[in-house]
Amino acid sequence: RSGDSPSQSRITLSRFLQAYVKDHPETQDLENILLAVGLACKTISNLVNRAGLVYSIQHSNNDDVTAADGGINDGRYYSMKRLDKLSTTVLKNALKFSGTVQMILPEAKEVQEQPDQHQPGVLIAYDEHNLACLDPLDGSGNADASICTGTVFGVFEKADSVVEVDEDNVESLLKAVLQPGNKMKAAGYCLYSSATVLVVTIGSSVYGFTLDPQIQEFVLTHDKLTIPDRGNVYSCNEANSEGWGDSWKKYLKNLKLGLGETQQRYALRYVGSMVGDIHRTLLYGGVFAYPSDRLHKPQGNLQLLYKSAPLAFVMHHAGGKAMDESGDNLLDKCPERIHQKSPCFMGSPDDMDELKKYLTALKKGRNLV
Numbered sequence: 001r002s003g004d005s006p007s008q009s010r011i012t013l014s015r016f017l018q019a020y021v022k023d024h025p026e027t028q029d030l031e032n033i034l035l036a037v038g039l040a041c042k043t044i045s046n047l048v049n050r051a052g053l054v055y056s057i058q059h060s061n062n063d064d065v066t067a068a069d070g071g072i073n074d075g076r077y078y079s080m081k082r083l084d085k086l087s088t089t090v091l092k093n094a095l096k097f098s099g100t101v102q103m104i105l106p107e108a109k110e111v112q113e114q115p116d117q118h119q120p121g122v123l124i125a126y127d128e129h130n131l132a133c134l135d136p137l138d139g140s141g142n143a144d145a146s147i148c149t150g151t152v153f154g155v156f157e158k159a160d161s162v163v164e165v166d167e168d169n170v171e172s173l174l175k176a177v178l179q180p181g182n183k184m185k186a187a188g189y190c191l192y193s194s195a196t197v198l199v200v201t202i203g204s205s206v207y208g209f210t211l212d213p214q215i216q217e218f219v220l221t222h223d224k225l226t227i228p229d230r231g232n233v234y235s236c237n238e239a240n241s242e243g244w245g246d247s248w249k250k251y252l253k254n255l256k257l258g259l260g261e262t263q264q265r266y267a268l269r270y271v272g273s274m275v276g277d278i279h280r281t282l283l284y285g286g287v288f289a290y291p292s293d294r295l296h297k298p299q300g301n302l303q304l305l306y307k308s309a310p311l312a313f314v315m316h317h318a319g320g321k322a323m324d325e326s327g328d329n330l331l332d333k334c335p336e337r338i339h340q341k342s343p344c345f346m347g348s349p350d351d352m353d354e355l356k357k358y359l360t361a362l363k364k365g366r367n368l369v
């Protein structure tokens, strides 16, 4: 209607989900959990955007830690732990108060196995129909420098084996969630940056909702978001290049010299917050990669279950592709442990098809110059 302020004529997340589940009745059991995630993301956005202020006021208190999750390990301190914990609590409460959602924090044995590593507080939540994995604040080590961070989530069909959680059923829950990304029925992320953008797919198209500060509602801004077929940006941590495999190095060398299929030189963009790098790749095209680094991180630095698989699921439904180190579909890869990491490559379909020729060449004994 004329005269409406832009916000009033916009479709909010709740109105969108109401209409979507009406048109797709098979998805109606997702409405509850997605609304709860949206509510939590609004609160986390508020917390993250005040981090700089809060940090400067509370700098002296002793809950700061050396950042190991996206922070620069040079002895500088970030209040990463506090934001991580706050975001986890906000997400837990939103899911709990949404209705029948229960959850468990996997204080599983593998956390003890890697005591030296900061294990993000991944959440596993479930209700009558859904089993969700949530990373409350990916890239939290960057938050005190006001660099973008994000929440990541993936939702599976609840496996029959998951019964009411009590001490002897934690194992059944942790086992039930170890599924390949192609078994997801919804996934998405919320980017906390110059704008707060919630991107969601319910197993078909991808939709982006931007938080309108005037009405404190997520409003539809990216309807059926589709990744460009080709980009001219690659995104990876070049500090690991000495440990990379030949296939990736050959592919990258051609991009840098303008000798790839487009005969165009590509630029490097790397934020070090996966949600930010993936969102840019989705909108502008190109390739995001965390290859195996045989010297320091042979499995890369990204957990499959609650980081690269949900983001690969979004990428796939936006028309993009995601692969593992051998060029196979990343969504077919089943994690064996909650915090298992995996090398990953994802982005524009034409860029990924070009990369796949390199990743599979060694397997076929072909040597691409």
Ligand code: P6P
Pocket: 068, 069, 070, 071, 138, 139, 140, 141, 237, 272, 273, 274, 275, 301, 302
């Ligand atoms: P590296 C943040 O700590 C994170 O989990 C992702 O958000 C990010 O893409 C990656 O790690 C950065 O890892 O080894 O490049 O610092």
